[in-house]
Amino acid sequence: MKYSIEELIQEADKLPPLPQAAQKALAILRRPESNAAGLARVLGTDQVLTTRVLRWANSAYYGMGNRIVTVQQAVVVLGLNTVQELITTYMVSDYLNRPLPGYDLQRGELWQHSLGTAIGAKLISKQHHLNFDEEAYFAGLLCDIGKLVFEKLLRTTDLRQAPDDPSSFLAMEFATFGIDHAILGAEMARRWQLPDNLVAVIAFHHQPEAAPQHQMLVSAIHVADAAMMMLGVGIGIDGLHYPFDQDALKRLGMNEEDLLRVVSQIADEMEHAKELISNA
Ligand SMILES: [Fe+2]
Incomplete structure (x- = not known):
């Protein structure tokens, strides 16, 4: 059965309202005038987030003891970007942390x-001096949001109708729904009024060669996505068929060795990040 993008977006609207909160954090990020005082004002309306930011700042991970008592102090200690990353990551974690049986993904x-x-x-x-550290982080976090909508529909879809050749799970999505999770995710991001570069990255993260703009950023997300497949995290039923664009590596000035180094560094950093978020 084919769905119109409107029908699929209506399904997206039925998802829990966390994207609104994440959107707020991303909106703060977009404002060039963002500073510690501005962030403190926004967080001042949300006691839960304020408390978490202070806990992060005081956590053993940052080795600061319990000396940080205001958001402004926390921003000075952690840096504005880190605080925004932590807030958004924390909010998005609830949203993405669910089982997706349609994709054969556990909670x-x-x-x-x-x-x-x-x-x-x-x-x-960072390593290749591409100057889009923060955009890359948020785009990586959000690139698969379209899967959340398809997942619900996949539970009641007879995949025997799908093409025989599962060489790409994206192709199966396209055959089943008329669009794939990249296109749907980009449309969701556009309606959440996320920045244009994030929308573009979500739309093209599986085919960086086709991206009309932000191609380096799209390539970085594609390579990081492939690195996670190499680590064996979040493979589901399409992982072994992940279509990797080797040109994305060249575009970024990376070779196979660089890729393997990134894979092992991700594994290390993920442990820290998960610990931080789960202790918050
Ligand atoms: Fe994807």
């Missing part, structure tokens, strides 16, 4: 895959 697998893709994309940006 936590999509979440860990998304977190690792975010961390990997940011590492690539």
Whole structure:
């Protein structure tokens, strides 16, 4: 059965309202005038988030003891970008941390895959001086949001109708729903008024060669996504058929060795990040 994009977006609207909160955090990020005082004002309306930011700042991970008592102090200690990353990651974790049986993913697998893709994309940006560290992180975190909508529909879909050749799970999505999770996710992001570069990355994260703009950013997400597949996190039923675009590596100035290094660094950093979020 084919669905119109409107019908699929209506399904997206039935998802829990967490994207609104994440959207708020991303909106803060977009504002060039963002600063510690501005962030403190926004967080001041949300006691739960304020408390978490203070806990993060005081956590053993950052080795600060219990000396941070205001959000402004926390931003000084952690840095504005880190605080925004933590807030958004925390909010998105609830959203992505659910089982997706339609994709053969257990609870936590999509979440860990998304977190690792975010961390990997940011590492690539830093190591290759690409200057889009934060955008890469958020794009990695959100690139698979379209899967959340398809997942619900997949539970009641007879996949025997799907093409015989499962060489790409994206092709199966396309055959079943008329669009794939990249296109649907991009449309969701556009309606959430996320920045244009995030929308573009979500739309093209599986085919960076076709991206009309932001191609380096898209390539970084694609490579980080592939790195997570190599780590075996969030593979589900399509992992072994992941179509990897080797040109994305070249575009970023990376070779196979660089990729393997990123894979092992992601594994290390994920442990820290998961510990931090789960202790919050
Ligand atoms: Fe994807």
